[in-house]
Amino acid sequence: MTRQRAAIVDILDSSAEHLDARRLLAEARRRVPDIDKTTVYRTIRRLQDLGLIDELDLLHYKHEGHFYEPLPDKMHLHIVCTGCGKVVEMRPEAWARVEREVETGSGFSIETARVEMGGLCADCRKHPAGES
Numbered sequence: 381m382t383r384q385r386a387a388i389v390d391i392l393d394s395s396a397e398h399l400d401a402r403r404l405l406a407e408a409r410r411r412v413p414d415i416d417k418t419t420v421y422r423t424i425r426r427l428q429d430l431g432l433i434d435e436l437d438l439l440h441y442k443h444e445g446h447f448y449e450p451l452p453d454k455m456h457l458h459i460v461c462t463g464c465g466k467v468v469e470m471r472p473e474a475w476a477r478v479e480r481e482v483e484t485g486s487g488f489s490i491e492t493a494r495v496e497m498g499g500l501c502a503d504c505r506k507h508p509a510g511e512s
């Protein structure tokens with residue numbers, strides 16, 4: 381693995397948040413000062429092709445923004461707050477049942493899943509925008 385590729389995988393592994401390409405680039409430059417934008421973007425694409433990272437649009441709450449995370453070993457769903465953009469991850473117990481039902485109904489063997497839900501988080505529900 382090249383130094384650049386290792387750096388990007390490590391950034392994604394250690395990040396608690398879902399980073400977009402711009403923030404990934406900023407973080408990569410802190411670690412590898414001579415890294416250039418094209419290399420970072422090409423590396424992201426390559427890691428996707430290799431199935432090592434996943435690209436998310438998180439309901440497009442930031443319009444065209446795409447976010448990256450290491451491919452999860454276990455299915456998790458993303459809940460995006462449409463008010464403040466906060467992203468929460470959950471691994472619902474019921475998911476295994478949903479997968480079995482989908483497999484039975486479709487005849488597929490499910491290997492990957494991506495579920496995104498949106499709504500207002502508890503904070504935004506307490507303090508609706510425009511209310512003082």
Ligand SMILES: [Zn+2]
Nearest residue numbers: 461464501504
């Ligand atoms: Zn919120």
Ligand SMILES: [Zn+2]
Nearest residue numbers: 449456458469
């Ligand atoms: Zn995630």
